[in-house]
Amino acid sequence: MSEKIYPGFDIGGTKIGIGLISESGKFIAGERIDNVNTKPEDILPRLVTIVKKMIAENNISTDDIPAFGVSTPGPADIPNGIITAPPNNPYWRNVPLLKYLEDNLEIKGYFENDANAAAIAEGYFGAGKGTKDYIYLTMSTGIGAGIVTNGTLVQGTGFYGGEFGHTILHRNGRQCNCGLKGCYEAYCGGRAVADDLRRKLADKTESRIMQIAGSAENIDMKALAQAVRENDPFALEYWDEMIQNNAQAMGSLINIMNPAKLILGTFVWATGDLFLAPLKKYIVNYAWKEMLDQCDIVPSQLRQDIGYYAGSAVALYNTEKNA
Ligand SMILES: [Zn+2]
Numbered sequence: 001m002s003e004k005i006y007p008g009f010d011i012g013g014t015k016i017g018i019g020l021i022s023e024s025g026k027f028i029a030g031e032r033i034d035n036v037n038t039k040p041e042d043i044l045p046r047l048v049t050i051v052k053k054m055i056a057e058n059n060i061s062t063d064d065i066p067a068f069g070v071s072t073p074g075p076a077d078i079p080n081g082i083i084t085a086p087p088n089n090p091y092w093r094n095v096p097l098l099k100y101l102e103d104n105l106e107i108k109g110y111f112e113n114d115a116n117a118a119a120i121a122e123g124y125f126g127a128g129k130g131t132k133d134y135i136y137l138t139m140s141t142g143i144g145a146g147i148v149t150n151g152t153l154v155q156g157t158g159f160y161g162g163e164f165g166h167t168i169l170h171r172n173g174r175q176c177n178c179g180l181k182g183c184y185e186a187y188c189g190g191r192a193v194a195d196d197l198r199r200k201l202a203d204k205t206e207s208r209i210m211q212i213a214g215s216a217e218n219i220d221m222k223a224l225a226q227a228v229r230e231n232d233p234f235a236l237e238y239w240d241e242m243i244q245n246n247a248q249a250m251g252s253l254i255n256i257m258n259p260a261k262l263i264l265g266t267f268v269w270a271t272g273d274l275f276l277a278p279l280k281k282y283i284v285n286y287a288w289k290e291m292l293d294q295c296d297i298v299p300s301q302l303r304q305d306i307g308y309y310a311g312s313a314v315a316l317y318n319t320e321k322n323a
Contacts, residue, residue: 005020005022006021006022006069007019007020007312008071008312009071010308016034017308019309020058021309033050035089044100051068062106065107067108068107068108069112069318070111070112071311072112072113080096081096081098082095110315110319113159114138115137120316122136123317124309133261135262136265139265140189141189142189143188147161147257149257164253169183169249177192184245184249190267194221209234225267239274255286258291259295262297263299268299269299272299
């Protein structure tokens, strides 16, 4: 009997990843296409063409494809498979992506937000393998959580569960894009950190961060991390404060869920111990020792390839759940 194959789509703000992954996690095919200012009427038929071509080129019988999956950024209507209003693309408004793909591929499809999809992907194919209680944090432009408890994804009554980036760390604190003030994401999300650094370094050309970035508009988490490695005093202090904010948020999450693993995405796997070592030092102030002892805090294993696995994992997870 041949392995079942799960096509996956990862809808990102700048790229769309399309992957064919087997149930055991074998990477069969993958392609990334640009998604900057695209129009759905152009891109949707391309997604169908690409995945059909991948299926044909790899001699896969449609009998061996139980379902496909989609990983999407918010805001989205998850149960109905509709992308409502992605932040970076004015042309995508209320796009019924799931139905379009189901109709044109004639395969059953499933839809999930990107943090949840990444969490399931790490669970099947990455750092979460073998554990039934774990949490994935996206740690990218924004911060989102995919929470898996006793093998089940926490979705909540309206499928908003896991918006942990909008937990308030500081009462009346920094304004967040979501409308609230003092959110975790407003202090530790990639976009918010870059904006804050730009404000603080506006005319400080002598700053190492500014020199590394080249210009204010290129300031990002990467430039900050590099300045920390070079022992820039401002960067060291900023990083330390940011890590303490992360420790506070993550400690609360560990106290609530008692996970066996906390898996950290993008800028944590990119910075490694620069982030993890101080985090582990500070987090003892925010979570019970018993639960910290039971929780491995680790970087994502799928790293930049997670997009290829995320959609497929959504398909695999829902197919198993509905079996
Ligand atoms: Zn917020």
